[in-house]
Each structure stands twice: as C-alpha cells, then as structure tokens.
Amino acid sequence: MSTPVLQQVDAFLSGFARRQAERIVELPGGFAVLDETFGHSRMNNQIYIDAPVAPEALPAVADEVLGHLPHRLITVLDDAIAEACAEELARAGYSRSAYLVMVHEGPVPPDGRAAERVDLDALRTPLTRLWRAALPDVEDEVVRHLVDRRAARRRGGIVHFLAARTPEGEIASWADFYLDPERGIAQIEDLCTAPDQLRKGYADVVLGTALRLAADGGCGTRFLTADAADWPRRWYERRGFSAVGRFSCFERD
Structure with missing residues (x-):
C-alpha cells in the first residue's frame, strides 16, 4: 500500500x-x-x-x-x-x-568535514574511469554518453554535483543532489567512490553534506534509491535510511 x-x-x-x-x-x-x-x-x-x-x-x-x-x-x-x-x-x-526507495529517518549529521559543489568537468575523469572499468568492451562514445548525460539532469530542477577530495586534491567520492524546497523533498543519487579511495570515509562526507543541505533547504523528505539485492542498502541503513517502498526496472537487450 x-x-x-x-x-x-x-x-x-x-x-x-x-x-x-x-x-x-x-x-x-x-x-x-x-x-x-x-x-x-x-x-x-x-x-x-x-x-x-x-x-x-x-x-x-x-x-x-x-x-x-x-x-x-x-x-x-x-x-x-x-x-x-x-x-x-x-x-x-x-x-x-x-x-x-530509502528515506532518511535518522538525525541529520552534525557540521563537520564538507563536500564541495563541483561542475561536470571536475567529475569527467573519475566517472570515465569507473565506466571504463565496468564496461571495458564498449566504444568510447558509449562511455562519453554515460558520463555527459549528467548535463541533462540540470533540466530536472535544482541539481548540484557534490564531491569530496583527497588531501592531494583528487576527487575521491561524489554524488548528484536534487533539491525541491517548494515541495520539501531532496534526492541523493549515484553516490560513488573511486576504487582506490574506498573505506576512507569520503562517501560519508558526501552523504553528510547532502543531508545537511537538504535540511537547511527545508526538505523534510530526504531519499535515495538502492538496488534491493546489493550491499549498499545495508550501508545506507546504518546511516539512518529505511526502505519505504520499491520500484522495478524491466530490461531487455
């Protein structure tokens, strides 16, 4: 229901x-x-x-x-x-x-280390590396579309790209952040971490920043979507997210 x-x-x-x-x-x-x-x-x-x-x-x-x-x-x-x-x-x-569909029901993380807002150009290199590793056999044009499609997301509403950097300035973790203050809802989408930067807390920096920005923007509903069969859902649960429903994708090549 x-x-x-x-x-x-x-x-x-x-x-x-x-x-x-x-x-x-x-x-x-x-x-x-x-x-x-x-x-x-x-x-x-x-x-x-x-x-x-x-x-x-x-x-x-x-x-x-x-x-x-x-x-x-x-x-x-x-x-x-x-x-x-x-x-x-x-x-x-x-x-x-x-x-x-996972909604954040825990406390908003307190102020701390913050991710920064970046433009798409800053994400192209880490995104290209991830897609090329995931799809080693596809043509370069396919990877380019998968990276550059983020530009179209700006038509969807208030969209920010958030990123946490290493001390050397490399982008370690990043996510899309969609905000609709008028309706009081915000979405965190495509939270990713570079493989060589896993388990260093960078994803927590990005997630915490998004949750604080959502709360500061008056968005009482803060949500993300997660594969029902994959491990990240447990990671999100430990950070105050609870599943309130699900949707399905039907796919055929």
Whole structure:
C-alpha cells in the first residue's frame, strides 16, 4: 500500500524524469523519455509507468516507442503494478531488477568535514574511469554518453554535483543532489567512490553534506534509491535510511 511519503517520492521521480527529457511521448499508464543527444544512455531513453496499465500491451508499446534503440527499459514505480506486469514482461524476454526507495529517518549529521559543489568537468575523469572499468568492451562514445548525460539532469530542477577530495586534491567520492524546497523533498543519487579511495570515509562526507543541505533547504523528505539485492542498502541503513517502498526496472537487450 502506497504511503504519502512514497507517493511524494514517486511524483518527484516522475516529474524529474519528465523535466530532464529532451522529448516526451505520452503513453497509457505513463510516458517515454527520449534524448538523442545521449542515445547510448538507457536512463535517458526509457518508459516510465506511474499509473495502472494493461500488462499485455506493454511489450508492443515498448517496441513501438523504443524501436529505434538496441535496448528496452521500462521503469514501473508502483510495486503492485510491477507485480501485475512481471509475468507478461518475462514472457517477452525482460529481466527484472528491484530497487528500494530509502528515506532518511535518522538525525541529520552534525557540521563537520564538507563536500564541495563541483561542475561536470571536475567529475569527467573519475566517472570515465569507473565506466571504463565496468564496461571495458564498449566504444568510447558509449562511455562519453554515460558520463555527459549528467548535463541533462540540470533540466530536472535544482541539481548540484557534490564531491569530496583527497588531501592531494583528487576527487575521491561524489554524488548528484536534487533539491525541491517548494515541495520539501531532496534526492541523493549515484553516490560513488573511486576504487582506490574506498573505506576512507569520503562517501560519508558526501552523504553528510547532502543531508545537511537538504535540511537547511527545508526538505523534510530526504531519499535515495538502492538496488534491493546489493550491499549498499545495508550501508545506507546504518546511516539512518529505511526502505519505504520499491520500484522495478524491466530490461531487455
């Protein structure tokens, strides 16, 4: 059953996706976001389902709207709708991944070491290294799209890139930070740490800074999303985050 906080988060995710899109196609039960500038980015070229939909129609709709792309990605924000669609999409060859919506319910970290706001240029080198390590066989253009797609996120609203540096000035950890003071909600997204800087506290610096900025901006709802099957969810739980719901991504190559 959807709670008011989860409804607020789902509305934020839908609205942000719409605003950052280069082009939107309205669909029964949702919409597609498309961005030719970052055609290799699945995040920027996918379908969102945020209302009841006929499951049997989804595979054909995805083929029609995303047919010019080598992938299919459908994000279903409501868990009950995702359950209703799962069998039909599995028959059509889609795999399913579940993601938790985690809301910060602990105390805001006290003032301490702070991350800084940086521009995209400052993140290009560490982001490129991470993507190249994760996708060693893809073309350089694919990596470039995955790095530069962050530029489109600025269309979504108030967006900051936060980073913590080593004493030598190298960026060690970073994250996106989306802020909507009018609606009292903030999201922390893509918190990453360079592999050689793990377990040194840099991610805590970035996360703590984001939480303080959100609280200072009047955002009582502070959330992030985490892979339901991966270890970071436990790391977030130890820092005051609790799962309030989940959504699903259905994907097919």
